[in-house]
Amino acid sequence: MKKEAFYDQTEENVNSIANIHILTQTGSDEKQPSTYHYHNCMEILIVQQGTVRILVNYILKELHAGDIIMLHNNLPHEVMNHSERYKLVIIHFPQNILPWETLKIPELHKEQCFIQNSECGYLFAAPQLTAKIIPLVRKIRCSNGFMRISHLFHLLHLLSESKAVGLLVNEMPNILKKQPGAGETSINRTFRFLYQHYTEEHSLEEIAEYANQNKAALCRSFKKVSGYTIFQYINRLRIDNACRLLKNTDQSITDIAYIVGYNTFSHFNSQFRRVMKLSPSQYRKGTDA
Secondary structure: OOOOOEEOOOOOOOOOOOEEEEEEOOEEOOOOOOOOEEOOEEEEEEEEEOEEEEEEOOEEEEEEOOEEEEEOOOOOEEEEEEOOOOEEEEEEEEOOOOOOOHHHOHHHHHHHHHHHHHHHOEEEEOHHHHHHHHHHHHHHHHOOHHHHHHHHHHHHHHHHHOOOEEEOOOOOOHHHOOOOOOOOOHHHHHHHHHHHHOOOOOOHHHHHHHHOOOHHHHHHHHHHHHOOOHHHHHHHHHHHHHHHHHHHOOOOHHHHHHHOOOOOHHHHHHHHHHHHOOOHHHHHHOOOO
8 A cells, every 4th residue: 555645736837925724624715635735835724723643754643732833845734634624724834934135134044044944844733823823824815915925924024933843853854855865764654664575464573674773773763753653653544544434434334443454343444443433333423332
């Protein structure tokens, strides 16, 4: 099950200073790609309500209401799953938002660095910051010309000044690496292998051998980067795929359990309940536990 990022041209020619999409449980103002993709514009994703799991450069992150991520152009990503009640605000804006030469305008050096250093993605876990940004999003949608630019720059300024910021991934994705032919790190090889083979059974020895790293060292570095153990991560991928099949297909729950990699329905049921706090049938029906 090879999972390669495809180039999404939806926002290739951003037709305004900022294209804004609101995604909710009842629909969206414009359909967004549901597969692993990248594009050549910048993206800000705000979780206004609910919980969402997003895959960024093969690293799975769980975001909650109040979280914000900022993605550099060409950083591959996919929204894997979300809670029943959710609201996401997505902003796309041109990568050359600061076209001026930094050396000629020293006042913009800090801002230029903020944009350039987003190659690994930013994560802002600050509900108070989100509360300030949402009104700016409304102003951007209702404005044009200089005022639209002004509100977007104000939004970016708030992000650049935030102290509650961290990197989404610990290194540039392969697609952004400057050295031609640069090889994958052991961690990148591990994420790629797990994403492509999570429905199969593999021992830790097999995974470590593929990653070309000692088992203990791989486990430590994987947990540090992702926040999950290797087998917790596999389980997350399986459950996320199961959620998608439950919502978008009429396949039986038992069939779905085997499709995503579980050998028994009982094991699938227990793992699904542990992660989603619902049984598979309750999730499909959209009912509470």
